[in-house]
Amino acid sequence: MDTQTQAPYKRFRPERYKPQMALSWWWQKPTYLLYILRELTSVFVATYAVILLLTLRALGAGGEAWSDWLTTLQSPGMIALHLVILLFAVYHSLTWFSLAPTALVLRIKDYTVPAKALVVAHVVIWLLCSIAIAAIVLTR
Amino acid sequence: MQKSIKIEVKRYIPEKQPTPFYQEYEIPLEPKWGVLDALTYIKDEMDGTLSFRWSCHMGVCGSCGMMVNGQPALTCATFLEEYLPGPIRIEPLDHFRVIRDLVIDTDDFMGKLKRVKPWLIPVEEKPLSEGENKQTPAELAAFKQYTLCINCLLCYSACPVVGLNETFVGPAAIALAQRYNYDSRDQGQAERHDVLLDHGGAFDCTLIGECSRACPKHVDPTGAIQRYKADGALEYWKRLILPRGAASK
Incomplete structure (x- = not known):
C-alpha cells in the first residue's frame, strides 16, 4: 500500500535515523515469546496431520504394513513426539479460544456479553466435544 | 532513602x-x-x-x-x-x-491515517436546516471506545508487524477506521474496505495483541482489527461473487 501522501521533509534538517529491529525481537518480551510459541504450534499441528496421513496410508496398505506402523507408533520416540504435539495443540486451542472475544462482540439488546463469558463458553463447548469424541473412540 | x-x-x-x-x-x-x-x-x-x-x-x-x-x-x-x-x-x-x-517523525503515520479516511462520509450531505443527526445511546456505544484514541503512537511502537512491514497501516489507523465504520451516520465503509483489504491493510496484522496492552486509553486496537477481519472477509467474498456494486455501499 502506498502511504506517502506528501513529499518527504527536506528543508532544514532532513536527516532521519532509521532504527533497525533486532533479529531477536521475539525474545525481548514474554508476550512476544508467547506469540511466537502460539505461531509455532502450527508446525506441530501440521506434523500430526502428516502422521495421520501416514496412518491412513498404512491402513490402506493393510496387513503387515499396518502392524509395522503400529509398532513404529509405539516406540518411545513417537510417544514423546505425540506428547509434545498434544502440549502444543492444547496451547493452540487455549490461545485460540482466549482470543475469541477480540473478534466477537455479542450484544443482546443493550447488554454486551462479557469477554470472559465468551471464553468460558468456548472452552466448555470444546471440552464437551472432546469428551464426546473420546467416549465414542474409547468405548468401541 | x-x-x-x-x-x-x-x-x-x-x-x-x-x-x-x-x-x-x-x-x-x-x-x-x-x-x-x-x-x-x-x-x-x-x-x-x-x-x-x-x-x-x-x-x-x-x-x-x-x-x-x-x-x-x-x-x-x-x-x-x-x-x-x-x-x-x-x-x-x-x-x-x-x-x-x-x-x-510522524509523517508516515499521518499519511497512513489519512488513507483510511477517518471522517464521516455520508451518502448525501444533509442540509443544516434538517437539524442534527441523532443517535441512540446504543448507536453511540457501538463506536465510542474507538473515539478515545489520542494518536500517541504507543501501539505502533508495541507492534512488531509495524517494525517488520513498513506498509502496514497499523493499529491506531485501523481502530480509527472502525470508529467511523461503526458510526450510524457514516456510509464510507466501501472506501475504507479498499484500503483495509489491500496489502498493508488489516490482514497484515498477525494478532500479537501488544497494541492493546500498550494503549493508555484502552481503545483495544487488537479488537478493532480482528472485528474488521471478520467484516472484511465477508466483504471480500461479496466482491468476488456478487455482481459489481452489489457489495457494501
Missing part, C-alpha cells in the same frame, strides 16, 4: 554524529516526579540541548510517548518511583524514524 536516580537517554544529534548514542544524567529523586518531569529537569537545569515532545502533562495530548525501559509509555503518566532504584533508560518510540533525540 535514595536521593538521586540515573537517567540514560538515547540521543541523536545528526549534525554531531550520524548514529544515536546514550547519555547519562544523575538527577535528584523527587517522590512524585513522572519521567517527563525528569526530562524537563534535565533540559532546564543540566542540558538545554535535549529535545523531546510534550504538551498537556495529563495523558490526553498524546505527545510524550517514549520507550521507558523498553516499554512504550506516556512519560507524563509514568513515575520515577515505579523504576527504583534505577537506572531508567529513555529512548524514542520504536519503529519510527528519529528527527532528533526523543523526537520522532
Whole structure:
C-alpha cells in the first residue's frame, strides 16, 4: 500500500535515523515469546496431520504394513513426539479460544456479553466435544 | 532513602554524529516526579540541548510517548518511583524514524491515517436546516471506545508487524477506521474496505495483541482489527461473487 501522501521533509534538517529491529525481537518480551510459541504450534499441528496421513496410508496398505506402523507408533520416540504435539495443540486451542472475544462482540439488546463469558463458553463447548469424541473412540 | 536516580537517554544529534548514542544524567529523586518531569529537569537545569515532545502533562495530548525501559509509555503518566532504584533508560518510540533525540517523525503515520479516511462520509450531505443527526445511546456505544484514541503512537511502537512491514497501516489507523465504520451516520465503509483489504491493510496484522496492552486509553486496537477481519472477509467474498456494486455501499 502506498502511504506517502506528501513529499518527504527536506528543508532544514532532513536527516532521519532509521532504527533497525533486532533479529531477536521475539525474545525481548514474554508476550512476544508467547506469540511466537502460539505461531509455532502450527508446525506441530501440521506434523500430526502428516502422521495421520501416514496412518491412513498404512491402513490402506493393510496387513503387515499396518502392524509395522503400529509398532513404529509405539516406540518411545513417537510417544514423546505425540506428547509434545498434544502440549502444543492444547496451547493452540487455549490461545485460540482466549482470543475469541477480540473478534466477537455479542450484544443482546443493550447488554454486551462479557469477554470472559465468551471464553468460558468456548472452552466448555470444546471440552464437551472432546469428551464426546473420546467416549465414542474409547468405548468401541 | 535514595536521593538521586540515573537517567540514560538515547540521543541523536545528526549534525554531531550520524548514529544515536546514550547519555547519562544523575538527577535528584523527587517522590512524585513522572519521567517527563525528569526530562524537563534535565533540559532546564543540566542540558538545554535535549529535545523531546510534550504538551498537556495529563495523558490526553498524546505527545510524550517514549520507550521507558523498553516499554512504550506516556512519560507524563509514568513515575520515577515505579523504576527504583534505577537506572531508567529513555529512548524514542520504536519503529519510527528519529528527527532528533526523543523526537520522532510522524509523517508516515499521518499519511497512513489519512488513507483510511477517518471522517464521516455520508451518502448525501444533509442540509443544516434538517437539524442534527441523532443517535441512540446504543448507536453511540457501538463506536465510542474507538473515539478515545489520542494518536500517541504507543501501539505502533508495541507492534512488531509495524517494525517488520513498513506498509502496514497499523493499529491506531485501523481502530480509527472502525470508529467511523461503526458510526450510524457514516456510509464510507466501501472506501475504507479498499484500503483495509489491500496489502498493508488489516490482514497484515498477525494478532500479537501488544497494541492493546500498550494503549493508555484502552481503545483495544487488537479488537478493532480482528472485528474488521471478520467484516472484511465477508466483504471480500461479496466482491468476488456478487455482481459489481452489489457489495457494501
